[in-house]
Amino acid sequence: MIKNKKVSLADIAMALGVSKTLVSMVLNGKGDENGISKKTQERVMELAESMNYKPNQFARGLRMGRSNTIGLIVSDISNPFYSRLARSVEDAVSESGYNLMICSSDESEEKEMKLLEMLINKQVDGIILSSTLDSTEHIEGLQNENFPFVLIDRIYNDFETNTVVVDNKLGAYEAVDFIINNGHKKIAAFVISPAHISTQVDRLEGYKDALKKHSIPLNQYYQKVIPREEIYQTVCQILTEWKTDHMMPTAIFVANNQIAIGSLEAIRDLGLSIPKDISIVSFDDIDLFKLYSPPITSVIQPINSIARNAVEILLDNIKIKDNSDSLIKVHKCLQTNIVVRNSVLKLG
Amino acid sequence: MIKNKKVSLADIAMALGVSKTLVSMVLNGKGDENGISKKTQERVMELAESMNYKPNQFARGLRMGRSNTIGLIVSDISNPFYSRLARSVEDAVSESGYNLMICSSDESEEKEMKLLEMLINKQVDGIILSSTLDSTEHIEGLQNENFPFVLIDRIYNDFETNTVVVDNKLGAYEAVDFIINNGHKKIAAFVISPAHISTQVDRLEGYKDALKKHSIPLNQYYQKVIPREEIYQTVCQILTEWKTDHMMPTAIFVANNQIAIGSLEAIRDLGLSIPKDISIVSFDDIDLFKLYSPPITSVIQPINSIARNAVEILLDNIKIKDNSDSLIKVHKCLQTNIVVRNSVLKLG
DNA sequence: GTAAAAAACTAAACCGTTTTAGAAATTTTT
DNA sequence: AAAAATTTCTAAAACGGTTTAGTTTTTTAC
Numbered sequence: 001m002i003k004n005k006k007v008s009l010a011d012i013a014m015a016l017g018v019s020k021t022l023v024s025m026v027l028n029g030k031g032d033e034n035g036i037s038k039k040t041q042e043r044v045m046e047l048a049e050s051m052n053y054k055p056n057q058f059a060r061g062l063r064m065g066r067s068n069t070i071g072l073i074v075s076d077i078s079n080p081f082y083s084r085l086a087r088s089v090e091d092a093v094s095e096s097g098y099n100l101m102i103c104s105s106d107e108s109e110e111k112e113m114k115l116l117e118m119l120i121n122k123q124v125d126g127i128i129l130s131s132t133l134d135s136t137e138h139i140e141g142l143q144n145e146n147f148p149f150v151l152i153d154r155i156y157n158d159f160e161t162n163t164v165v166v167d168n169k170l171g172a173y174e175a176v177d178f179i180i181n182n183g184h185k186k187i188a189a190f191v192i193s194p195a196h197i198s199t200q201v202d203r204l205e206g207y208k209d210a211l212k213k214h215s216i217p218l219n220q221y222y223q224k225v226i227p228r229e230e231i232y233q234t235v236c237q238i239l240t241e242w243k244t245d246h247m248m249p250t251a252i253f254v255a256n257n258q259i260a261i262g263s264l265e266a267i268r269d270l271g272l273s274i275p276k277d278i279s280i281v282s283f284d285d286i287d288l289f290k291l292y293s294p295p296i297t298s299v300i301q302p303i304n305s306i307a308r309n310a311v312e313i314l315l316d317n318i319k320i321k322d323n324s325d326s327l328i329k330v331h332k333c334l335q336t337n338i339v340v341r342n343s344v345l346k347l348g
Numbered sequence: 349m350i351k352n353k354k355v356s357l358a359d360i361a362m363a364l365g366v367s368k369t370l371v372s373m374v375l376n377g378k379g380d381e382n383g384i385s386k387k388t389q390e391r392v393m394e395l396a397e398s399m400n401y402k403p404n405q406f407a408r409g410l411r412m413g414r415s416n417t418i419g420l421i422v423s424d425i426s427n428p429f430y431s432r433l434a435r436s437v438e439d440a441v442s443e444s445g446y447n448l449m450i451c452s453s454d455e456s457e458e459k460e461m462k463l464l465e466m467l468i469n470k471q472v473d474g475i476i477l478s479s480t481l482d483s484t485e486h487i488e489g490l491q492n493e494n495f496p497f498v499l500i501d502r503i504y505n506d507f508e509t510n511t512v513v514v515d516n517k518l519g520a521y522e523a524v525d526f527i528i529n530n531g532h533k534k535i536a537a538f539v540i541s542p543a544h545i546s547t548q549v550d551r552l553e554g555y556k557d558a559l560k561k562h563s564i565p566l567n568q569y570y571q572k573v574i575p576r577e578e579i580y581q582t583v584c585q586i587l588t589e590w591k592t593d594h595m596m597p598t599a600i601f602v603a604n605n606q607i608a609i610g611s612l613e614a615i616r617d618l619g620l621s622i623p624k625d626i627s628i629v630s631f632d633d634i635d636l637f638k639l640y641s642p643p644i645t646s647v648i649q650p651i652n653s654i655a656r657n658a659v660e661i662l663l664d665n666i667k668i669k670d671n672s673d674s675l676i677k678v679h680k681c682l683q684t685n686i687v688v689r690n691s692v693l694k695l696g
Numbered sequence: 697g698t699a700a701a702a703a704a705c706t707a708a709a710c711c712g713t714t715t716t717a718g719a720a721a722t723t724t725t726t
Numbered sequence: 727a728a729a730a731a732t733t734t735c736t737a738a739a740a741c742g743g744t745t746t747a748g749t750t751t752t753t754t755a756c
Binding site for chain 2 (some may be wrong): 711712716
C-alpha cells in the first residue's frame with residue numbers, strides 16, 4: 001500500500017532521542033565516516049525502514065542543488081524513433097538511480113528554449129538534447145557554466161561539446177551506394193524540413209558522395225526538402241511533376257521514417273509500384289518497413305547504443321562536475337547498419 | 349542565451365531596497381490584494397524581468413508542498429499507442445502550466461509500485477496511471493489520502509475512482525460484428541498477456557457478445573492469450589496448429605497493435621494471404637495498418653480525447669483538493685471508431 | 697588522578713521560497 | 727492637532743533536509 005504521508009527526519013530523531021544530523025548522516029551512508037556507533041546506526045536504519053521514511057526531495061534538492069533527475073528533449077515523443085530512444089534513455093538513467101523528464105520541442109525553436117529553461121529551472125542535473133535550432137546560442141550559456149549536457153542525434157559541427165551521433169553521412173552513403181550498385185542512375189533524395197538539421201544535411205551529403213564516387217552527375221531537381229507538415233501532399237506533387245516532365249527517377253533515398261511513411265502512401269496512391277516503377281531506401285527502421293509489401297530496405301540506427309552512450313557521458317559529466325574537475329568533451333559516432341529487403345529493383 | 353545562474357528573491361529585494369515578502373507577493377500576482385502600490389509593483393516586475401529571475405522550484409515546492417508536475421505511468425512509452433497518448437498528455441498539461449514526468453512500468457507490478465512511490469516522493473501533484481496490476485491495493489492508499497489520480501486505459505471494475513477509458517467492449521463488438529456481417533462464422537480472438545488487464549478482458553467480452561448475438565457458438569480453441577514476450581512465435585504456433593487440425597478460422601480479431609504486428613508477420617511468413625486465406629481486424633490504429641497490403645481494418649481509439657479528458661479531470665481534482673472540498677469521482681467512457689479497409693473478405 | 701586523544705554525537709546555519717502577524721507611513725476624520 | 731482608518735510594507739517563521747563547527751563523553755596515556 002502506497003501512502004502519501006510524510007515522516008520527516010525530525011520524527012525519527014525525536015523517536016530515537018538523537019539529533020537530525022545523526023539520522024541524516026546514517027541514512028546517507030555516512031555513519032561510519034562520522035563515527036556513529038554501529039548500534040546507533042542500526043537503530044536508525046530499522047526505525048526509518050519501519051516508519052517508511054522517504055526523504056523530501058524538495059528539501060534535499062534545495063540544500064544540495066540537485067534533483068537526481070535528468071531531462072531529455074526531443075522533437076516529438078510520438079515519433080517512433082524518439083519514443084524508442086526515450087525508452088532506452090529511461091532504462092539507462094533509472095539503472096543509475098536517476099529519473100527522467102521527457103519533453104517534445106515540436107521542432108519549435110521557441111518551445112525548445114522554453115523547455116531548456118524549464119528543465120534548468122527544475123534543477124535537472126543534466127540534459128540530453130536533440131536540438132531543433134539552427135544556432136548554438138541557446139546552449140552556449142550552459143556550456144560556459146559547465147552545465148552537464150549531451151547533444152544527441154542532431155549536432156553542430158562548429159560547436160565543441162559532448163555529442164552522440166550516428167554516422168549519418170556514411171549511413172546515407174551506403175544506402176545510396178547500394179542503390180547504385182543495383183544499376184540505378186537516376187536517384188532522388190528526400191530530406192525533411194527544416195533542412196539545416198545536421199542529420200538531414202549529413203544524409204544529403206552522403207547521398208551526394210555516393211553519386212560522386214560513381215561519377216553520377218548531381219541534379220538539384222532530384223534533391224528535395226519536404227516540409228514536415230505536409231509530407232504526403234508534397235511527395236504526391238513532386239512525383240506527378242517528375243512524371244509529366246518525364247524525369248521520373250528510378251529510385252529514391254528517403255532521409256527519415258516520417259518522409260518514408262508519407263512517400264509510401266503517395267507512391268501507392270499514385271498507382272506506382274515498388275520496386276518495379278520506383279525503388280526506395282529509407283533511413284530509420286520502423287516496424288512498417290519489414291511488413292510492407294515489398295519490405296523496405298532501410299538504414300538501422302543503433303538506438304539503444306545511442307541512448308546508453310549519451311547517458312554514460314552525461315552521468316560522467318555530472319560526477320566530474322561534483323568534483324569540480326575540468327570537463328573533457330567527448331564525441332561518439334556510432335555506425336549504422338543497412339538491412340536489405342526488397343524495395344530496390346536490380347536494373348540491367 | 350540560457351543561463352544557469354541563480355538570481356534569488358533576496359537579490360531583487362536587496363537591489364530595490366524592499367522586503368522579500370513584497371517581491372514574492374508581486375511576482376505571484378498578489379500585489380494588488382496585498383495593497384502594494386502600482387509603482388512598486390512595476391519596479392519589481394521590471395527588475396525581475398531584467399535580472400531574468402526564475403523562482404527556485406525546490407524552495408517553492410518545499411514551502412508549498414507541490415511541484416507543478418504531474419506523473420504519467422504507462423507500460424511502455426515506446427509502444428506507439430502510449431507514445432501518442434503521452435504526447436497528447438504532455439500538450440494538455442503544458443497548456444495549464446504543468447510539466448510531465450513519463451514513466452514505463454514495463455508490465456511489471458514491482459516496477460509500477462516503485463514508480464508510484466517515486467512520483468509521490470517527488471511530490472507530483474497528480475498521477476495519470478495505466479495500471480498493470482491485478483489488484484487495487486497499491487492505489488487504495490492514494491485514494492484514502494485524497495491524492496489526485498486518474499486511471500486511464502486500464503481500469504478496475506470494482507474500484508470507484510476517476511477513470512477515462514474507451515468502450516472496449518463495444519469497440520470489439522463492432523469489430524467482430526463487422527466480421528460476422530461479412531459472412532464469417534469461424535472467428536478467432538487474440539488478446540495479449542497478462543489477460544487480467546481490463547482492456548483485454550473487455551475486448552474479449554465484446555468478441556463473445558458479438559458471436560452470441562449472431563448465435564455463433566463460442567469456442568475456447570479460438571480464444572487465445574498471446575504472451576507479450578513472444579507474440580510472433582506463439583501466433584505461428586497457433587496458426588500451424590489450426591492448420592494441421594483443419595480448424596483454421598476464416599477471420600481473427602486481434603486485441604491490440606502489438607499482437608497485430610506479430611500476427612501480420614506470422615501470417616505472411618506462413619504463406620497465408622489476407623484476406624483470402626484469413627481475414628483480420630485489429631484494435632488500435634497505427635500507421636502500419638493503412639499502408640499494409642491489404643490495408644487493415646481497425647478500431648481507432650480517440651487518443652487525444654482520452655488524454656485531454658484525463659488531464660482535465662486530474663487538474664480539476666488538484667484544484668478541488670487545494671480548496672479541500674470533497675472529491676467526486678468521475679468516469680469518462682469514450683467511443684471508438686471502426687475504420688473499414690480491406691482486410692476482411694466478403695464471404696458467400 | 698589528571699591531561700590528552702579519540703569516539704560519539706549535536707546545535708545551528710543554510711538553501712530560497714511563501715505566509716503570518718504586525719509595523720510604519722500616510723491619509724482621513726473629528 | 728490628535729485619533730482613527732487606511733495604505734503600504736516587513737520581520738520572522740516555516741518547509742525538511744545537509745553541512746559546518748563544534749561539544750560532550752569515553753578511553754587512553756602518564
